[in-house]
Amino acid sequence: MLVFGCSYKSVFAVNYIEFFPTITTGGGVTFPSGFCKLSILKGFTAYRNTYPASTTPVLVYINPLVCSLATTNPTYTLPYIWIQTTINGTYWIKFTFTGADYSPTYTGDVYYMQVTKDATGWYAIPPPASHFDSISISTSTQSVTVTGYQNATTSNTYEKITIEQSGLIDGYTEELFTTTATTTGVFSYTVTYRVLATSTATTTTPISKSSNITATIYKYDNNYFSNPFTTIQDYRYKTLLDATSTAITSYSYTPDTIVDLFSYPEYECGITSITGCIKNAGIWLFYPTEDLLQSFYNLKSLIEVKPPVGYFTMIKNSIGGVNATSTKKYNITIPKSIKDYVFTPFDIAIGGILWYMFAFSFYKRLKYIAL
Amino acid sequence: MIYSSIVDFVLSGVNTLIGYLPTVTINSNFASSIATASQYISSVYEVLPVIVLTLFAILTFDILFESGYMLYKVVYWIIRRFPTQS
Numbered sequence: 001m002l003v004f005g006c007s008y009k010s011v012f013a014v015n016y017i018e019f020f021p022t023i024t025t026g027g028g029v030t031f032p033s034g035f036c037k038l039s040i041l042k043g044f045t046a047y048r049n050t051y052p053a054s055t056t057p058v059l060v061y062i063n064p065l066v067c068s069l070a071t072t073n074p075t076y077t078l079p080y081i082w083i084q085t086t087i088n089g090t091y092w093i094k095f096t097f098t099g100a101d102y103s104p105t106y107t108g109d110v111y112y113m114q115v116t117k118d119a120t121g122w123y124a125i126p127p128p129a130s131h132f133d134s135i136s137i138s139t140s141t142q143s144v145t146v147t148g149y150q151n152a153t154t155s156n157t158y159e160k161i162t163i164e165q166s167g168l169i170d171g172y173t174e175e176l177f178t179t180t181a182t183t184t185g186v187f188s189y190t191v192t193y194r195v196l197a198t199s200t201a202t203t204t205t206p207i208s209k210s211s212n213i214t215a216t217i218y219k220y221d222n223n224y225f226s227n228p229f230t231t232i233q234d235y236r237y238k239t240l241l242d243a244t245s246t247a248i249t250s251y252s253y254t255p256d257t258i259v260d261l262f263s264y265p266e267y268e269c270g271i272t273s274i275t276g277c278i279k280n281a282g283i284w285l286f287y288p289t290e291d292l293l294q295s296f297y298n299l300k301s302l303i304e305v306k307p308p309v310g311y312f313t314m315i316k317n318s319i320g321g322v323n324a325t326s327t328k329k330y331n332i333t334i335p336k337s338i339k340d341y342v343f344t345p346f347d348i349a350i351g352g353i354l355w356y357m358f359a360f361s362f363y364k365r366l367k368y369i370a371l
Numbered sequence: 372m373i374y375s376s377i378v379d380f381v382l383s384g385v386n387t388l389i390g391y392l393p394t395v396t397i398n399s400n401f402a403s404s405i406a407t408a409s410q411y412i413s414s415v416y417e418v419l420p421v422i423v424l425t426l427f428a429i430l431t432f433d434i435l436f437e438s439g440y441m442l443y444k445v446v447y448w449i450i451r452r453f454p455t456q457s
Contacts, residue, residue: 286374295382302389308445310395312438318397319431321405322412324423329410332418343418351421358429369440 046093048085090116130159130181130217132244137193137213139248145190146215146244150181156222159241165193167211176213193248214245 085091092114132148150159159181166173177191193213219241224234266283267276304313334343416423 285372288378289375292375292379292382295379295386299382299386299389302386305394306389306392307395308442312442314395314397315438316435318401318405319434321402322409322427322431324409324412324416324420324427326406326409326413328414328417329407330414332414334418339418347419347421350419351425354422354425354429371443 046091048087048089048091085117088117090114129241130219131242132215132217133186135213135215135244135246137246137248141192142195143190143192144176144213144246145188147186147188148217148242150184150187150217152181152184157219159217159219161187161189161215161217163189163191163213163215165211165213168194210247210249212245212247214243216243217241 128149130149130151132146134148135144135146137144144163146161146163148161150161153159161177161179161181162175163177164173164175168174174194176193177189179189181187193211217240219239221237221239224236267273267279269277269280303309412423412427
């Protein structure tokens with residue numbers, strides 16, 4: 001059964017009117033009033049492909065429709081129009097007005113429409129795939145809301161929407177919500193997320209911690225549940241259609257000075273936890289700020305480029321640029337047998353002697369160092 | 372707060388004094404000489420890798436050690452120039 005959507009005007013139209021058929025759920029088409037004032041709908045032709053490609057016309061069966069010019073506001077509802085095909089894909093339909101009855105090639109008033117057929121039926125505007133539109137957090141109600149579009153269960157496939165929370169406890173992910181889609185259309189699910197309990201003792205337990213909320217839509221196909229021979233789940237059984245996530249950030253400490261605080265530890269301070277107040281006071285007095293730590297690094301960088309330390313740094317960096325694997329100035333080619341049996345043993349022997357001599361000379365050098 | 376203020380004040384003074392010194396820059400010929408030396412070393416490295424690496428390591432260590440020792444002597448000489456209460 002064919003369902004119509006919007007139509008397209010022909011470039012060959014001489015007398016034309018705009019019309020947009022009304023689609024019925026049963027596949028019937030209702031034309032707007034005044035439709036038959038100028039034209040007589042004569043026929044339909046369907047082609048498999050996207051407009052304007054033209055392949056072999058597909059057989060079309062229609063309920064014969066003729067409207068009289070004398071009728072000013074007719075409303076014709078076709079019980080059904082169907083295209084004789086079982087092949088899924090894109091089709092375009094040509095409506096013909098005036099001219100010979102059921103002639104698909106008459107270039108008078110011609111309108112075109114593109115439709116698509118899949119396993120679920122015909123449609124002019126294809127339904128969206130399952131997806132998420134938004135995910136939002138409400139800290140006042142401690143809830144997360146996800147919206148999107150879902151497709152209902154078919155005979156062998158079904159979709160599940162799952163919401164998980166991770167990061168609140170290291171290495172642990174909790175499933176907050178899961179459901180199987182039973183209807184096709186938009187959805188909106190709201191679920192409460194977890195938070196750490198606030199400590200009331202005089203301990204150093206963190207007051208809050210960041211976490212992530214992840215929502216996924218998986219499609220399960222029972223046709224590929226498991227391999228009967230290996231019992232291993234087929235990869236086609238479970239397919240990820242869409243996923244989204246958001247973070248729940250913890251409370252950010254707002255410093256009361258213009259200097260940002262770096263990893264500023266803070267203890268709970270209150271009537272029942274005076275120790276924490278004393279600790280916080282000590283931290284405020286003596287704990288170094290990020291600016292101070294950065295000043296040390298800046299001073300180190302400055303000293304490295306100023307004499308006398310700058311000369312040492314310059315030599316160290318330059319010597320570090322010498323390497324033994326850069327572009328060769330010239331190539332030395334020797335037979336492999338001579339290299340393996342003459343040069344390599346000679347190389348190792350001389351190298352060992354050099355290290356031995358270095359050890360003695362460095363020892364003698366250290367003996368004459370005066371600090 | 373107290374610690375940060377004092378140390379920040381001292382560091383600002385030191386930064387200002389050291390900033391008056393000229394900046395040490397590397398001569399471009401020095402860099403090109405390093406690149407040329409690398410090319411010659413690479414040619415010999417293919418035949419005598421152990422000797423090349425040994426000599427390179429010894430020379431590098433010796434240069435860095437002597438440079439560091441000289442730097443220590445210079446810095447200690449500067450420190451001894453400051454008058455102290457006797």
